[in-house]
Amino acid sequence: MITKQLANQIVEQTMLRLHRNINVMQTNGIILASGDELRVDSIHEGAVIVAETKKVLWITEENKHLFPKTKPGINLPIFFQNELVGVIGITGDPSEIDEIATLVQLTTEMMVHQALIVSEREYKRKMQEMVFEELMSGQPLQKVIYERINKIGFVNSAPFYAMMLEINPESKSYQSILQGIEYYFQNDSILVGHYQLNEHFILISGLEENLFKKKISALSSKLKKYDVLPIGVGQVARSIEEVHIAYQTAKTALKHGLPDKNIVYFEDVELFSLLKKHDSREAKQFTTRILSGLNEKLLLTLQEYLNCNQQLTVCADTLVIHRHTLAYRLKKIGELTGYNPTVFQDAIILQIALWCLDPNIKK
Missing domain, CATH: 3.30.70.270 (Reverse transcriptase/Diguanylate cyclase domain)
Structure with missing residues (x-):
């Protein structure tokens, strides 16, 4: 159904372009929004007929006596996914506004479609978030949660x-x-x-x-x-x-x-x-003992070398340095730490020490 907020937006945007009074009605004929605020919340007899027949209704000087509380104009059904959701009325001589009436109807249906699609999407997402919160609780799931899961597909x-x-x-x-x-x-x-x-x-x-x-x-x-x-x-x-x-x-x-x-x-x-969960004093001491002698360049070199699975050529290309430069740096790391990064067992110790560093330093 069309909300009052949406009805006001339709009236405001349409009147801004047409400079004619616009009424938006519910399917029961009640005026939700109008350029004439005194008519809001009253019954529009023409809209009731449109809602019943789902057809366009012209109210002219000749037949307006059948609709005492209305003014001449064209009233059109508004559909969303083939379902009647409201009625829009344009005040004026029907013969003068006939050409624009269909365009107004189409524009209104596009606005309604966009608004209701967004509303449905937001509702579905809210349901998904509610279900997810239940799943995150770690508690046994109640029958109603399974029903909600099925409902959202x-x-x-x-x-x-x-x-x-x-x-x-x-x-x-x-x-x-x-x-x-x-x-x-x-x-x-x-x-x-x-x-x-x-x-x-x-x-x-x-x-x-x-x-x-x-x-x-x-x-x-x-x-x-x-x-x-x-x-x-x-x-x-x-x-x-x-x-x-x-x-x-x-x-x-x-x-x-x-x-x-x-x-x-x-x-x-x-x-x-x-390792980070067990970030003990001993772990910090271990890291300091192993890596404290390495500057930022050597730390980066060591980390990249291990990231490259100890492949010298790949690492040199990644760091954009010569293989001999990389070999020199690795030798220097071995001298400063006491662990040779080209030896598997030593590389494990160096890797653990790097993992225990502050993440910002490691990265």
């Missing part, structure tokens, strides 16, 4: 993939981002919405893992222009009751992932996150 079928994005709800592109995600996954079972602060969730069910990874890779490319990456991807949940665990691990992935990655999977940072 989410398929309770494993596996479940939980993701997290950080999006500012005040940004100009906010709605475009969420609508873009919904549109991209329109043929899949998905929940999308706001959770806490800037946290936004994406929950997908029933996809085969390889297909899921392809879709997320393509989505990250589409979202790149909005500067909302990376996407944190949690561990796969094998039942809907485990979704809260999957989402928490998606948050962990986002927290500990490198900022230059478009997608961060929890499995890639799991070990590092475990």
Whole structure:
């Protein structure tokens, strides 16, 4: 149905262009909005007939006695998805405004369509957010929650993939981002919405893992222009009751992932996150003992060398330095730390020390 707010917008925008009085009526004939404010909330007899017949009605000087409280004009039905949702009336001599009446009807239906589609989308998203909050509680799900899940069309079928994005709800592109995600996954079972602060969730069910990874890779490319990456991807949940665990691990992935990655999977940072949870005094002492002699350039070199799986050529190309320069730096790291980064066992110790550094320094 047309709301009073929407009716006022239609009247204001239409009268601004036509310079004629416009009335917007409910299907029961009550005037919701009008250029003549004294007529608001009264019954428009012509609108009642239009609502019954779903046809255009002309009120002229000759037949206006049949509609005592109305004025000459054209009254037209307003449809949304083939359902009558209201009536719009244009005051004036019907023979003079006949040419513009159809255009006004079409324009009004477009405004109604846009408003109701947005309203439906917002309602569905709010339902999704309510369901997601229940899933995040970790408590046994009540029957009513399963009913809501079915109502919003989410398929309770494993596996479940939980993701997290950080999006500012005040940004100009906010709605475009969420609508873009919904549109991209329109043929899949998905929940999308706001959770806490800037946290936004994406929950997908029933996809085969390889297909899921392809879709997320393509989505990250589409979202790149909005500067909302990376996407944190949690561990796969094998039942809907485990979704809260999957989402928490998606948050962990986002927290500990490198900022230059478009997608961060929890499995890639799991070990590092475990080390950070046990950030004891002893761990700090260990890190200081191993790495305190390295300057920023050597720390960066060490991290990149390990990121490149100890491949000398690949690392040199990444750092845009000569292989001999890289070899010299690695030798220097070995001398300063006592651990040779080209030796696997020593590299493990150096990697753990790097993981225990402050994330901002590491990155």
